[in-house]
Amino acid sequence: MSRYAMAIDTKRCVGCTDCVVACQTENDVPVGYCRDWIVEATSGVYPELQLEIRSERCNHCSDAPCVRCCPTSASHYAEGGIVMVDHDDCIGCKACIASCPYDARYVHPEGYVDKCTFCIHRVKEGENPACVSVCPTHAMIFGDLDDKNSEISKVLQTRKHKTLIPEAGTKPNVFYLL
Amino acid sequence: MTKRFKRRQFIKILGAGTGGAVLGTTALKAFQPGEKTDNFHLLGKATDAATPTYCEICFWKCAGWVHKKDGKPWKITGNPDDPNSNGRFCPRGTGGIGAYTDPDRLKTPLIRVEKNGKQVFREATWEEAFDYIADKMKMIKKKWGPECVALFTHGSGGSYFKTLLKAYGSNNIAAPSYAQCRGPREEAYLLTYGEGVGSPERTDIRNSKCIVLIGSHIGENMHNGQVQEFSEAVANGATVITVDPRFSTAASKSKYWLPIKPATDLALLLAWINVIIEEELYDKEYVKKYTYGFDELKKAVKHNTPEWAYPITTIKPHIIRETAREMARHAPATIVHPGRHVTWYGDDTQRVRAGAILNALLGSWGRRGGFYAQAKAHVKKYPVPKFPKPKKNWKDAFPNQFPLANLALSSGICDATIPTAERDCSFKGWIVYGTNLMLTLPQPQQTLEAIQNLELLVAIDIMPAEITGYADVVLPECTYLERYDDLRISPGRFPTVALRAPAFEPKYNTKPAWWMAKELANRLGLEKYFPWKNIEEYLDYRLKSIGSSLKEMKEIGVKKLENEEDLYYLDGEEYEFNTPTGKIELYSTALAEYGFDPIPRYTAHEEPPDGYYRLLYGRAPMHSFSRTTNNPLLTDVKSENEVWINPKVAREWGIKQGDYVVLENQDGVRSNRIRAKVTQRIRHDAIYMVHGFGRSDKRLRRSYLRGADDTHLITRVKLDPVMGGTGMRVNFVTFRKEGEA
CATH class of the missing domain: 3.40.228.10 (Dimethylsulfoxide Reductase, domain 2)
Incomplete structure (x- = not known):
């Protein structure tokens, strides 16, 4: 078994949006839509400020509300726990969009719901997702959490990290290194 | 043909024109879209295999691969052998495909004509465009001397126009990247370290x-x-x-x-x-x-x-x-x-x-x-005859000024285009390659005045831009993904050479710069300066001198050479x-x-008056100046700029997050409306915006009037007496509500 996950280093990330553009070209995401995006969160008062830059996307949650609520089972777990949408089975009811705490899904102009796939087509070929492989600052790590020797397992053992909206209880598989 | 327009009006590029309507000269056949055999010849590959390129979206020129899927443009990735990118492109390079797909591109040569008392562009053939330019250049040479034509250039294809201009007899070749950007840095380090x-x-x-x-x-x-x-x-x-x-x-x-x-x-x-x-x-x-x-x-x-x-x-x-x-x-x-x-x-x-x-x-x-x-690779130049020696240059217009300027000043050439009683070197012709002078030169009011004094203004570009609207002739270049260019010979920790080969056939009726320059040279009787038959021969000759070839470079994209020196x-x-x-x-x-301070000495600069804030500007990672602000992929991640305002200042002016405001500078010049980003991330005495937005050409459908243009507000500069750089952070702005008198 594998459990695919992503770790994003907020210390390295400069928020350049290359992950967004690379995803769009790799996956033919139509102009005006995106499967991943950048958040810049500022805190503090001048001149004592902090800035956290995050590349966000579907968290491929281990307990994914989108999978649970999908009436046609179009949203499902594929290999390695990757949450996928079967375009043919999707009826575009948007229940999954309403249930996702991360707002990670959108309706594709062709009528189905679309979102990040962790580039499963590349992962199957042994490659990293497009966003990971393009990131100029090497801020992203992709790998298998069930493999204790994988880079991502190691980094999560040594670096302080968090997930987004953990209180939603969805068990996200995208981690942010702090 | 030689008639000069009294007052150049800004012409919006016609939207309807597609290349198909105006094709037709035999010399151009090899590059016409739709001719498959020539296309294969051009690409060298008939499969979906990747084509090597180096990026033209910014000056870093990262080398990478252009990929197709089912024969269609797909994506661009970095070349791992390239030290500029280490195999990872930035968002602009990744989004380079958008430069190719942009439907607002220039599509065919255009010539300014007068129709019912109004200046308009008419679509022209390449032959007509070249004849028009050649006639004017011959006239200027005869009447005022070839030195009265200047070239402004930014980007790879400019090198062919440099050759053309030197062959014609002028060395007035300027890049805004000197006097408007990094010139003072190069001179300062040259003075200190040599x-x-x-x-x-x-x-x-x-x-x-x-x-x-x-x-x-x-x-x-x-x-x-x-x-x-x-x-x-x-x-x-x-x-x-x-x-x-x-x-x-x-x-x-x-x-x-x-x-x-x-x-x-x-x-x-x-x-x-x-x-x-x-x-x-x-x-x-x-x-x-x-x-x-x-x-x-x-x-x-x-x-x-x-x-x-x-x-x-x-x-x-x-x-x-x-x-x-x-x-x-x-x-x-x-x-x-x-x-x-x-x-x-x-x-x-x-x-x-x-x-x-x-x-x-x-x-x-x-x-x-x-x-x-x-370390930099030594690549042999293709031999050309010696260039004629110009009798004068731009510096003559500025006696005893800017003694340590090692390169020509774009702003200086612009100033010297406006005739004065003292100046004997007024420019009569501008060739503008790949630089949108209206947004790159400060004091746009000066640039406009200079343009009104020209006999000839040629703009070579990929996109309609503010400068193309003022041109007499617009030559549409194909994007870097559709052309060969000269080799990229970047300095670095070790020497490298990178190739750009065409991945796609040129869209519309667009052409590469090398071809334009060579064709123009033929019409000016300067063909001996372009002795190569075609660009492949030119590139292969150069590559042979480093033990490579065009064939090898098409396979590897980047050639690493040994560094003979210690780092x-x-x-x-x-x-x-x-x-x-x-x-x-x-x-x-x-x-x-030269009478300057031999050791830097601090002098105070003017401060903004009450109610005014210093105008600061900079870059966003997904855009290169105004060059990318209409790119469909990149406008998707950032479609307009914001003005950064400290919350205390915003409170004083009653400006809320996301409000549209208008900026007015010390000379009463106003900006287009721009959204307020009220943030702790800036001091109270300055405002900030990303450069390159607020475009005024209607035909740029994604960027037209999106955000504000900082250059428009830079109506004054402070000149660096050492080398003529234009200090631009000396402008102050205040806030006006949209529509406020």
């Missing part, structure tokens, strides 16, 4: 333990390899000291953020020098062995104590001391970054020199973690610098000779 910093910069950031950024917003300027190294250094725990009135991305990665009062950077640099000398933190051996003028320097900065700098810069004395000690602690693996866009206040050569002096005191030039020695000075190595004294000149003998 060498410039170069591009990509010779900064050894990857190995730095302490990085000092003063006005350099790495991460927002997406100079790929440099950003990569910066991130790596941060991850490895390097101390970053960022001096910026704005809490930039880099500042957020820094141990120290020094929110300096704008226009006072030189005072801080001098105070740092003072601390490093007074506390004897400098590299004594290095200073003794390699530098000239230490005693004079020590004396000159004696009074520039942190206490002196505090009221000027607002940076507390203990922070100035602490950061200076931090620099010294990590020296020589400390780098005071020389910056890139440094034309701020008119004393820019002096300010950058202060940083160069600081680097010398820390011993970081020629040391690991400081500055390395660049750093060896311990105790004797070294002669290319300066008048043969030493690193802390005291510049050249500056002294």
